Amino acid sequence: MPEEEQSLITDEMRALIGVRGEPRTVVVREEDARRVRDVLGDSDPRYRDETGVAPPYVLSMLGGGQRMSGMPRVLPGGLMTQQEWRFFRPFVIGEALTAYQSVVDIRERLGGRYGHSVLVTMGIDYHNGGGDLVASFFETLTQFDPNAARKGE
């Protein structure tokens, strides 16, 4: 096998798949819910201030910069290429959720726009105080070597 086609994914990285990280607490903040609702111009009566319920897309605010911490980094370039949200219960304003992050998948792709790239999918499950799953978040970062990608153009 030519050197450039050898796997970039190590056994240590594979061993991270499915391992749940330390729990982290995030709060469904009223100001976040109101701000994203207003930016989107959402007049859905289910998410008005007095309902105490946040719109589902408040999920975008639950994590911030910590969201991708713990992601195995294989190659220096990175583009968010996929995202998935799953909703099981409404988001309640003021509710503290426990977030568990894990590496869901690491795979490689040869050829294409980015050359030899590595796709890392991270997942976060958000549970309420009763232990119920409220929502899940998945994000795939396509990692690539910008120099190799340019050569392949």
Add this chain to the structure above:
Amino acid sequence: MTARYFEDVNVDDELEPEEKLPTEDMAIDFFGRGNPTNPAFADAEAAKRMGIGGALVPGMLKISWVTKYVSDWAGTDGAVRSVRIAFRRPDVAGRPLILAGRVVDKREEDSRKLIDIEVAILAEGEPSVRGNVQVELPSRG
């Protein structure tokens, strides 16, 4: 907003397209002015240094638009259950985007009435985002 019922939906039904005009301010306001974000969202020059033609429209904003778009279609008693999106190419602030959708499946699963919708965000007629959304609708029965 009104209710939409499972029985009234058919495969190949199309959602009314909706136009969005993303702006740099919108990206900043979405994350909050006090929250640090990718400089390419608010600064066209920073984005150009990254090889993008102008201020980048955040992926989180686009998936939120898709969620709201389908949630509005599903009506007051419907609920979005999942949204899966593939970002195919970057979008730039100031260029209009069109949200579009089409029903691709409807079925009952564990007594739940589920609808699968294929969605896209079109920039200058080409999809920059493709995805699938699942919604649960109420029944007339």
